Amino acid sequence: MALAHYNRGKARRDKGDLDGSIADYTRAIEINPRLSSAYNNRGNARRDKGDLDGAMDDLDRAVRVDPHNALVYNNRGLVRRAKGDLQGAIADYDRAIEIHPRFAEAYSNRGNALQDKGDLGGSIANYESAIKIEPSFAKAYGNRGLARLFQGDMAAAEQDFDACLRLDPRLKRSLQEQIEQLPVEGPWQAAARSGLRDSAAALHRRIAERVLSRAERGPDDRVESWAKHAGEVLAHWQRTITEIRAAGSADFATLTVGIESMRKLADR
Numbered sequence: 001m002a003l004a005h006y007n008r009g010k011a012r013r014d015k016g017d018l019d020g021s022i023a024d025y026t027r028a029i030e031i032n033p034r035l036s037s038a039y040n041n042r043g044n045a046r047r048d049k050g051d052l053d054g055a056m057d058d059l060d061r062a063v064r065v066d067p068h069n070a071l072v073y074n075n076r077g078l079v080r081r082a083k084g085d086l087q088g089a090i091a092d093y094d095r096a097i098e099i100h101p102r103f104a105e106a107y108s109n110r111g112n113a114l115q116d117k118g119d120l121g122g123s124i125a126n127y128e129s130a131i132k133i134e135p136s137f138a139k140a141y142g143n144r145g146l147a148r149l150f151q152g153d154m155a156a157a158e159q160d161f162d163a164c165l166r167l168d169p170r171l172k173r174s175l176q177e178q179i180e181q182l183p184v185e186g187p188w189q190a191a192a193r194s195g196l197r198d199s200a201a202a203l204h205r206r207i208a209e210r211v212l213s214r215a216e217r218g219p220d221d222r223v224e225s226w227a228k229h230a231g232e233v234l235a236h237w238q239r240t241i242t243e244i245r246a247a248g249s250a251d252f253a254t255l256t257v258g259i260e261s262m263r264k265l266a267d268r
Contacts, residue, residue: 002031006038013045021045036066040075047079055079070100074109081113089113104134108143115147123147138168146212161205199259206266233265 009024025042028035043058059076066072077092093110096103111126127144130137145160214222214229227234 002028002035002038006035006041009038009041009045013041013048018045018049022049034065036062036069036072039065040069040072043079044075047075047082052079052083056083068099070096070103070106073099074103074106077106077109077113081109081116086113086117102133104130104137104140107133108137108140111140111143111147115143115150120147120151124151136167138164141167142208142212149209149213157209158205161208162201165201165204165208196256196259200262203259203262203266207262210266230265 006025006028009021009028012018012024013021022042022045025038025045028038029042032038039058039062043055043062046052046058047055056076056079059072059079062069062072063076073092073096077089077096080086080092081089090110090113093106093113096106097110100106107126107130111123111130114120114126115123124144124147127140127147130140131144134140141160142164145157145164148154148157148160211222211226214225
């Protein structure tokens with residue numbers, strides 16, 4: 001029975017039903033109080049809800065039940081960082097890596113905490129360790145790009161942002177998809193489509209740099225801050241993209257308008 005509630009808790013969290021997920025993990029723990037992964041996952045769901053104290057309590061319990069679980073230390077490090085306890089977060093990441101020396105995500109997360117402390121060199125070294133272990137780790141490239149941006153190394157930062165966008169399929173944008181679907185007749189239209197594609201990619205990089213360079217500490221806070229700053233320009237961009245999507249297909253003129261709207265957004 002505990003496993004059934006545990007599995008349903010995972011499914012509910014994946015669907016965004018955090019309260020339902022927490023209720024299922026709670027029932028699983030009532031049935032089997034030694035189920036470390038249920039404490040871990042309930043802690044993650046509570047962190048998603050913003051209940052950092054509840055998340056910390058669950059992850060502390062998970063550590064007591066299973067003190068050799070690298071994932072639990074990594075997740076507790078995330079909560080400690082969110083609470084502003086950077087040294088505690090780094091200690092948890094250290095322990096996760098000690099248990100699992102090839103835990104790429106723990107290296108990347110430790111790099112984030114070091115970056116928060118202002119240790120850019122240390123953060124970059126950790127991102128590089130993560131990338132060496134997992135060369136397709138898009139988030140580590142993005143994080144290293146941010147650290148390099150703060151160091152003033154714009155060329156290296158741009159290379160990392162390029163790699164991040166290339167490796168993470170979730171970053172593929174509808175505008176780029178529309179560009180790829182443009183029918184071409186002859187070399188001139190082929191060249192025009194290539195130009196639109198290059199412009200969209202360059203503007204995505206510029207927007208990512210704008211977001212990542214915001215002063216706020218957490219990535220979500222940076223996005224929220226930039227979105228408020230962009231204001232009506234962002235709203236206009238969203239309306240433009242909605243209209244392009246609604247059209248189903250677009251021609252060169254329509255997509256050029258989309259690119260120009262995106263260019264204004266990238267300048268914010």
